[in-house]
Amino acid sequence: MKAAVTTKAGNPDVIQLQEIPNPKVKAGWVLIRIKAFGLNRSELFTRRGDSPNVNFPRIQGIECVGEIEEDPSGTYLKGQQVAAIMGGMGRFFDGGYAEFCAAPLEIIFPFRSQLPWSVLGAIPEMFQTVSGSLNQALEIKSGEKLLIRGGTSSIGMLAAQLAKAQGLTVISTTRNPSKRDALLANGVDHVLIDDGSVSANLKKIFPEGVEKVLELIGTQTLKDSLKCIGYKGMVCMTGILGNEWTMSDFTPMGDIPSLGRLTVYMGESKNLSKELLQDFIDQVENGKIKLGIDRVFGLHQVAEAHQYMEDNLAQGKVVVEI
Numbered sequence: 001m002k003a004a005v006t007t008k009a010g011n012p013d014v015i016q017l018q019e020i021p022n023p024k025v026k027a028g029w030v031l032i033r034i035k036a037f038g039l040n041r042s043e044l045f046t047r048r049g050d051s052p053n054v055n056f057p058r059i060q061g062i063e064c065v066g067e068i069e070e071d072p073s074g075t076y077l078k079g080q081q082v083a084a085i086m087g088g089m090g091r092f093f094d095g096g097y098a099e100f101c102a103a104p105l106e107i108i109f110p111f112r113s114q115l116p117w118s119v120l121g122a123i124p125e126m127f128q129t130v131s132g133s134l135n136q137a138l139e140i141k142s143g144e145k146l147l148i149r150g151g152t153s154s155i156g157m158l159a160a161q162l163a164k165a166q167g168l169t170v171i172s173t174t175r176n177p178s179k180r181d182a183l184l185a186n187g188v189d190h191v192l193i194d195d196g197s198v199s200a201n202l203k204k205i206f207p208e209g210v211e212k213v214l215e216l217i218g219t220q221t222l223k224d225s226l227k228c229i230g231y232k233g234m235v236c237m238t239g240i241l242g243n244e245w246t247m248s249d250f251t252p253m254g255d256i257p258s259l260g261r262l263t264v265y266m267g268e269s270k271n272l273s274k275e276l277l278q279d280f281i282d283q284v285e286n287g288k289i290k291l292g293i294d295r296v297f298g299l300h301q302v303a304e305a306h307q308y309m310e311d312n313l314a315q316g317k318v319v320v321e322i
């Protein structure tokens, strides 16, 4: 098969298209004929060598969609549509940047859809992350106000749509004023321009603060996001777009307002259910959800796709179609 192999840790050009033997399927695993996969920021970290215990060469890719090629357990039929996500895929065993992938049954999600593979490829990890952050971590409720820090990211754009559909008021941030219209067209109620601090401008609109914050920039803006919550409000840090994993000065009694809550979301396949994924795919298929897909690359262009994401050129999800 053809695979985009990360030959060693480094810049995007360490990813090379190679002809290698097809993966062998073992008991409790399935072989997937991959059709498409979404590109994820965590894969840039892994490629740079920043994911602990990942050895190279490695076929990266923490998710894929495709068809069952072989299932020794008989759970799935040949040709059945499936998604596979996380569970060590693309890190501790070879992942989605290939024509075939062997994956354990626990991370397989069957679905039925007429959508093109390039659209389906955008869905699994993005949906798992947004749904888990909003519903499992932040426990959003109709009537609440949600601030999305990093609102133009593909996660932020989908989060805004799902939160609006659940009856919340949504405030999204961007560093770039020219993206304001794209955020409003995506359905958000207010846009704040983020120069590292938005709390003062947020309080001009909502003096009591907001109930919930989805923090996608990370440690760089976390303290300011904590200033945005009102009584018993909650911040969930799901992303690290700012590329800084640790905070030098953090004073819990001081930076977290009294009774305020701070949590993180680090999604796994166990946070998703087959029913939730199918329901979401149906909503995309019947036009209730509009997925922001920026660009679709081919398997021979994975290195280019990594560079594109690293240069922040995408406005929406980056997908690779086989």
Ligand SMILES: NC(=O)c1ccc[n+]([C@@H]2O[C@H](COP(=O)([O-])OP(=O)(O)OC[C@H]3O[C@@H](n4cnc5c(N)ncnc54)[C@H](OP(=O)(O)O)[C@@H]3O)[C@@H](O)[C@H]2O)c1
Pocket (backbone or CB within 6 Å): 040, 041, 042, 125, 129, 150, 152, 153, 154, 155, 156, 173, 174, 175, 176, 179, 216, 217, 238, 239, 240, 241, 242, 243, 265, 266, 267, 268, 309, 312, 314, 315, 316, 317
């Ligand atoms: N916890 C989990 O389970 C999980 C799962 C998936 C993804 N994530 C994380 O969620 C975050 C969003 O992922 P994504 O794929 O949706 O991202 P994305 O679409 O690639 O986000 C791109 C946007 O992020 C903003 N951005 C980029 N660098 C920035 C910086 N240094 N400071 C502030 N803003 C910056 C830019 O917005 P503006 O130019 O408009 O400001 C840019 O348009 C990432 O950190 C990703 O790792 C977490």
